[in-house]
Amino acid sequence: MKKLLYIALSILVIQSCTNQSDTKLPILGNREPVERTVDGKTIVDTIYQTISPFSYFNQDSILVTDKDFDGKIYVADFFFTSCNTICPIMHRNMLDVYKKFKDNPKVKLLSHSIDIKYDLPSRLKTYATKLGVEGNQWEFVHGSRDSIFNIAAKNYLVSAFEDSSDPQGLVHQGWFILVDTKKQLRGAYDGTKADQVKQLMEDMDKLLREEAANEK
């Protein structure tokens, strides 16, 4: 009887191990089917939404583009340095993500400021330093009004806009968006909720395993 129990348990353990590596994160966002012809047969491919090319200035006033994210997975969010509502909570949580993946060359973080007027690179640098962030693994970026608000709405599917009825004049959502090496959306997590950020970190591990398997 005892033997049977051990066998059952070990099957369970093996099962759970294989399950972990088998499940993949979903690909989020818009998609469209595209027909093409291979060897005389018509097949249907799905084209997934990807992040469009971008270029911004980071906290060191260095130009950062989508090329700097090639071959890496990254987490993107939208914030501004003087925001005292959800941003401190988001970046308190993002700091945990930063610490967990610090110096991992396959992982980057990208925080877009939506305060175009005031959050110039020098101000972003002060903010990053005070937060305890060094180097450029975590990019804090400044861009034109159109480029930031467009990429939020159209690419990352995060709502962010200027609103004169808000006490701080800016309204935005606190999503952390997980992007893979193909620049596809793989997850969206509420950056103000500790349990969702924990899930994000687990999903990042999962995505890194998937990317490593694809490289082989």
Added chain:
Amino acid sequence: MAIIIQSCQNEDSITYKRYYVNGKGLYEKNCQNCHGSDGKGLGTLYPPLTDSTYLIANKKKLACIIRNGQSEQITINNVAYQGQMPGNNTLADIDIAQIIVYISNSFGNKQGHYDQTEVAQDLAACK
């Protein structure tokens, strides 16, 4: 007779507890985003409330800081903090007193009760 004495003795502690519980709710709504649920602040962006030295030394200033904000540099545990803390002029004296009671009796602090009459005096002396 014994019951009456008992209840009299407890009135102070009931007031304190009422302040503390209300203060916790007000803290969560008005302060916690930046200073954190554990009062540890965030990096050197937002100072911690876990250091009792600053809170004791500046007790009479706390009400003014909560109401009017603060932009001057402060030093806590030998770390400098320079930034603009926004004020909040929608908080009544009693709200501020309750927040002070919560902060000064949480995060390792134990300073006891602080009454709204004391807060009113402190506010009258704001610079």
